[in-house]
Amino acid sequence: MSFVLPSRARRFFRLALHRRDRLESEVDDEIQFHIAARTDQLVRQGMPPELARVEATRKFGSLGEARASLTYSALRRDRRVRFREKLEAAAQDVRISWRGLRRSPSFLAVAVLCLTLGIGANAAIFSVINGVLLRPLPFAHPEKLVRVWRRGAVPPGIYLLVKAQSRSYDALGGFQDARLVNVTGAGAPSRYSASDVTGNLFEVLGVRAEIGRTLLPGDNNPGRDRIVLLGDAMWRERFGGDPGIVGRTVTIDGVPRTIVGVLPRGFLFPSADVQLWTPALFAPSDPYYWWGRPLRLVGRLASGVSPSRARAEAATVFARARSAFPMRMADDWGSDVDVVSLRESMVGGARSTLLLLFAAVGLVLLIACVNVATLYIDRALEREREIAVRAALGAGRGRIAVQLLSESLLVAGLGAAGGLALAVAGVRILVAMLPPGTPRAAGITVDGRVLAFTLVLAILSGLAFGMLPALRAGRLDVQSSLRKDGRTGDSPRRTSQSRMLVVAQVALAVIIVSAAGLLLKSFWLLRQVDLGFDSSHVIAAEIPLPSFDRDTAARAPTFYDAVLERARSIPGVLIAATTSAVPFGATAFPAAMEVEAHPTPPGGEPAMPIRTTVSPDYFRALGIPLLRGRAFTNADREGVPAVAIVDAAAARRFWPTEDAIGQRIRYVWMHDWITIVGVVGTVKRDSLSGAVQPSLYRPMAQGFGEEMVIVAKTTAGARDGDVTSQLRRAVAAVDPTVPVSDVHALNGLVAASASRTRFSVVLLLIFAAVALLLGATGIYGAMTASVSRRRREIGVRMALGATAESVLRLVLRETARVVVLGMLIGIAGAIASGGLLRGLLFGVGTVDATVLVVVAVLLMLITLLASLPPARRAARIDPLIAIRSE
Amino acid sequence: MDEPMSLVKGTLDALVLRALTWDTMHGFEITSWIEDRTHGALGIDDSALYQALHRMEERGWLVTEWGVTENNRRARYYSLTRAGRAHLAAETTRWVRYAQIVTAVLTASPRGT
Numbered sequence: 001m002s003f004v005l006p007s008r009a010r011r012f013f014r015l016a017l018h019r020r021d022r023l024e025s026e027v028d029d030e031i032q033f034h035i036a037a038r039t040d041q042l043v044r045q046g047m048p049p050e051l052a053r054v055e056a057t058r059k060f061g062s063l064g065e066a067r068a069s070l071t072y073s074a075l076r077r078d079r080r081v082r083f084r085e086k087l088e089a090a091a092q093d094v095r096i097s098w099r100g101l102r103r104s105p106s107f108l109a110v111a112v113l114c115l116t117l118g119i120g121a122n123a124a125i126f127s128v129i130n131g132v133l134l135r136p137l138p139f140a141h142p143e144k145l146v147r148v149w150r151r152g153a154v155p156p157g158i159y160l161l162v163k164a165q166s167r168s169y170d171a172l173g174g175f176q177d178a179r180l181v182n183v184t185g186a187g188a189p190s191r192y193s194a195s196d197v198t199g200n201l202f203e204v205l206g207v208r209a210e211i212g213r214t215l216l217p218g219d220n221n222p223g224r225d226r227i228v229l230l231g232d233a234m235w236r237e238r239f240g241g242d243p244g245i246v247g248r249t250v251t252i253d254g255v256p257r258t259i260v261g262v263l264p265r266g267f268l269f270p271s272a273d274v275q276l277w278t279p280a281l282f283a284p285s286d287p288y289y290w291w292g293r294p295l296r297l298v299g300r301l302a303s304g305v306s307p308s309r310a311r312a313e314a315a316t317v318f319a320r321a322r323s324a325f326p327m328r329m330a331d332d333w334g335s336d337v338d339v340v341s342l343r344e345s346m347v348g349g350a351r352s353t354l355l356l357l358f359a360a361v362g363l364v365l366l367i368a369c370v371n372v373a374t375l376y377i378d379r380a381l382e383r384e385r386e387i388a389v390r391a392a393l394g395a396g397r398g399r400i401a402v403q404l405l406s407e408s409l410l411v412a413g414l415g416a417a418g419g420l421a422l423a424v425a426g427v428r429i430l431v432a433m434l435p436p437g438t439p440r441a442a443g444i445t446v447d448g449r450v451l452a453f454t455l456v457l458a459i460l461s462g463l464a465f466g467m468l469p470a471l472r473a474g475r476l477d478v479q480s481s482l483r484k485d486g487r488t489g490d491s492p493r494r495t496s497q498s499r500m501l502v503v504a505q506v507a508l509a510v511i512i513v514s515a516a517g518l519l520l521k522s523f524w525l526l527r528q529v530d531l532g533f534d535s536s537h538v539i540a541a542e543i544p545l546p547s548f549d550r551d552t553a554a555r556a557p558t559f560y561d562a563v564l565e566r567a568r569s570i571p572g573v574l575i576a577a578t579t580s581a582v583p584f585g586a587t588a589f590p591a592a593m594e595v596e597a598h599p600t601p602p603g604g605e606p607a608m609p610i611r612t613t614v615s616p617d618y619f620r621a622l623g624i625p626l627l628r629g630r631a632f633t634n635a636d637r638e639g640v641p642a643v644a645i646v647d648a649a650a651a652r653r654f655w656p657t658e659d660a661i662g663q664r665i666r667y668v669w670m671h672d673w674i675t676i677v678g679v680v681g682t683v684k685r686d687s688l689s690g691a692v693q694p695s696l697y698r699p700m701a702q703g704f705g706e707e708m709v710i711v712a713k714t715t716a717g718a719r720d721g722d723v724t725s726q727l728r729r730a731v732a733a734v735d736p737t738v739p740v741s742d743v744h745a746l747n748g749l750v751a752a753s754a755s756r757t758r759f760s761v762v763l764l765l766i767f768a769a770v771a772l773l774l775g776a777t778g779i780y781g782a783m784t785a786s787v788s789r790r791r792r793e794i795g796v797r798m799a800l801g802a803t804a805e806s807v808l809r810l811v812l813r814e815t816a817r818v819v820v821l822g823m824l825i826g827i828a829g830a831i832a833s834g835g836l837l838r839g840l841l842f843g844v845g846t847v848d849a850t851v852l853v854v855v856a857v858l859l860m861l862i863t864l865l866a867s868l869p870p871a872r873r874a875a876r877i878d879p880l881i882a883i884r885s886e
Numbered sequence: 887m888d889e890p891m892s893l894v895k896g897t898l899d900a901l902v903l904r905a906l907t908w909d910t911m912h913g914f915e916i917t918s919w920i921e922d923r924t925h926g927a928l929g930i931d932d933s934a935l936y937q938a939l940h941r942m943e944e945r946g947w948l949v950t951e952w953g954v955t956e957n958n959r960r961a962r963y964y965s966l967t968r969a970g971r972a973h974l975a976a977e978t979t980r981w982v983r984y985a986q987i988v989t990a991v992l993t994a995s996p997r998g999t
Contacts, residue, residue, distance in 0.1 A: 026952075029960060030913065030936070033912070033913075033914070033960065033961050033962070034913050034914050034917075034932060034936070036959065037955075037959075037961075038932075041918070059932055060931075060933055061931040061932055061933035061934065063933070065933065066933035066936055069937050069940075070936055073937075073940040073941065073943075076944065077944050
């Protein structure tokens with residue numbers, strides 16, 4: 001025969017073929033026996049033997065059919081029995097494993113604890129990633145939804161044009177960023193977040209109203225726009241969940257609007273705080289039609305259109321739209337238009353933080369697995385004899401390997417159970433810690449996907465640390481193991497394996513600790529940033545304008561002056577002032593301006609200073625230094641020449657060679673020039689890490705009647721709570737319809753701006769601490785085991801004259817060699833993975849010598865601490881006992 | 887000798903179980919036992935008997951074991967399990983009731999009493 005199966009393939013088939021053959025031959029035996037017995041009977045009755053045999057066969061009936069049917073039923077029976085055997089074997093494996101583990105409770109406890117920490121941290125972080133990054137948006141066919149122009153927004157006039165000229169979308173809608181509004185009528189005046197949207201937004205998102213209707217495309221037209229949609233939360237809280245709400249009226253910023261519907265509970269768009277949706281007004285006569293209150297665009301892609309095709313189209317549509325503005329736009333307006341999936345645009349900056357944390361917990365789990373693997377190496381040593389006995393008694397190598405693997409899977413399973421419990425508790429803490437404004441934080445829970453993830457993690461880690469002992473069992477030399485007779489000598493392979501594991505552990509720990517170090521240093525540097533103002537003992541309270549009729553502009557300063565007047569007399573308040581935008585509070589907007597001395601060239605970018613209106617005492621209240629010229633006075637009112645103050649950055653930018661004082665500037669849309677009368681220090685505005693932007697300050701009395709924030713500098717001893725309630729009373733005394741909602745210590749606002757960094761720093765520090773703890777136990781365990789394996793060798797050394805001190809040095813030197821190697825690999829890894837941190841760091845590069853040195857010293861110290869006890873134990877070995885005991 | 891009667895469906899199982907009530911038997915002994923009791927009046931196909939045996943083994947009514955006959959031949963011996971015994975009891979009751987009803991109908995005078 002020329003065809004021979006390879007031996008491995010033959011072995012695969014052998015058992016199966018063999019079993020079928022055996023069953024078939026048994027069936028044959030039974031039939032043959034029957035026919036023989038029948039023949040004997042017929043012969044006894046007097047039939048000649050030849051005839052008897054033929055008659056017996058005939059009487060049996062269809063032989064072939066019987067054979068096939070009997071073999072088939074035998075096979076079925078056999079299969080069932082074997083399945084039950086397998087189940088029983090598995091149950092027995094688990095039972096044996098459990099008994100074995102119970103015999104070494106400290107091993108079990110340490111291993112399960114390590115895995116609980118590792119798996120728990122992973123499950124918790126994965127819950128957040130699942131909730132924020134992976135969960136689909138709660139809209140119809142969310143994969144078709146895209147954000148158009150992530151960094152920009154367009155006025156209604158341009159929106160209509162872009163919508164008419166784009167072919168890529170089934171529908172293209174728009175929404176404004178949330179803004180706070182006064183809600184009056186039906187209950188106490190209060191503040192809610194509102195968003196002006198296009199009528200088709202709900203069609204774009206595929207969302208229906210819970211009660212009533214959503215907005216319709218025609219609702220943006222003048223005359224039909226005085227309607228509003230409520231969010232579920234506001235409907236319940238302010239209207240008691242009234243099912244007959246549709247048709248009732250609610251007054252928003254003084255404008256009565258008819259309620260047309262209530263949106264479902266889970267609808268959190270464009271952000272979780274919005275509870276009012278009103279139609280944006282599409283009236284060419286409206287000043288906002290071409291500028292101000294721009295719409296961000298969201299579209300539903302037509303079938304078959306990819307985001308990249310939509311983006312290509314948007315590039316040409318936006319280029320055309322630029323010339324549709326009644327005023328000349330900068331040449332590069334809209335050139336950065338992009339089309340990305342809505343989910344991606346909502347997740348934004350959270351992604352990099354979460355992925356970094358995910359990588360960090362991944363490392364923690366790896367360290368935990370390495371730790372458990374180290375424990376297993378020593379356990380395998382103890383168990384070698386047990387395994388050898390079992391092998392000698394006939395257990396196959398595969399069977400033993402499976403048994404060992406089942407033990408590690410059991411350990412991993414216990415760790416996963418603990419980890420899941422840890423995750424359930426941890427997720428709650430994590431959600432509370434999340435930086436404010438984290439998108440989709442409400443949906444973070446331990447759900448089925450997290451459970452599945454944890455299960456997979458448990459199996460993977462069980463395989464990861466169980467492979468080594470299982471493989472070793474397959475190689476075990478039964479004879480020599482049994483002959484060793486319980487003697488524990490050092491095997492070079494085991495030592496090198498355990499050293500490798502320590503190297504891996506140290507390397508992983510270095511990576512995670514240095515990442516934590518870099519972030520910590522960033523955070524520290526952020527705290528050192530010079531704000532340009534003094535945020536201590538300053539309270540900032542948003543005071544909305546009362547709902548005047550349309551002549552607000554003139555009356556606003558009067559209202560705020562009255563409030564200031566009363567605020568100044570509050571005990572504990574040193575200085576009270578107003579500003580349209582407090583640093584680190586609501587965003588202040590830039591205004592396009594023309595500098596008289598340096599006119600903007602056609603198509604060029606105009607001067608765009610951040611514009612703030614302030615009362616005269618504002619600079620004193622925040623301790624912003626007046627560098628040149630004068631501050632505002634009460635004489636800077638309407639009717640006198642318009643004045644402004646710029647900060648040092650604006651003075652440098654707009655008048656690089658001249659003295660800014662006496663220069664003139666004007667809004668591009670206004671005719672009147674404004675004279676610069678002073679220069680103040682530059683302040684940080686909305687982030688500690690951001691670059692400063694040039695600023696322009698205007699006196700409140702010459703402003704547009706904007707809403708103001710009161711800033712009150714208090715004495716060091718004044719209690720914020722007292723001042724706040726006095727402030728509320730002062731506002732109520734001037735106008736009882738004005739709600740005072742957002743009151744903050746300015747310090748708190750500044751600290752909150754670093755909350756994302758703080759969040760990552762705190763978590764990474766926790767993970768780094770866990771990593772170090774695990775690493776230290778790993779090193780301690782490995783060194784203890786190594787010393788006990790080398791008892792005899794050390795005993796001999798000491799008998800030959802080695803001192804306790806030299807033994808101590810010997811052990812420490814061994815540790816140091818391993819740790820330094822691990823550290824070098826870890827530093828290389830830290831440098832290679834530094835890219836993950838980009839965007840989260842401030843003031844430090846992804847490689848920082850100080851951080852690396854500190855990490856190295858820290859790890860050296862910890863290693864020393866962890867290996868000192870085993871080293872001391874080695875030094876105390878009594879050579880006589882050590883040598884004799886073997 | 888009359889032509890053997892064909893078996894009413896389901897009765898073969900009951901007969902086999904009955905044969906095994908007192909003793910373990912191999913297949914040929916079971917056939918002989920039934921043939922002796924019925925004097926060959928029931929036409930039982932040997933192959934059908936074995937298929938019934940294997941089927942009942944699958945259902946857990948019978949267990950088997952290889953043994954040696956008095957003539958030193960290797961044979962497969964069948965014995966009853968607890969489930970098999972229970973099935974036999976149920977089947978016997980059912981059969982007796984069935985026979986009584988059918989007999990009563992067939993032997994009663996057409997006019998009734």
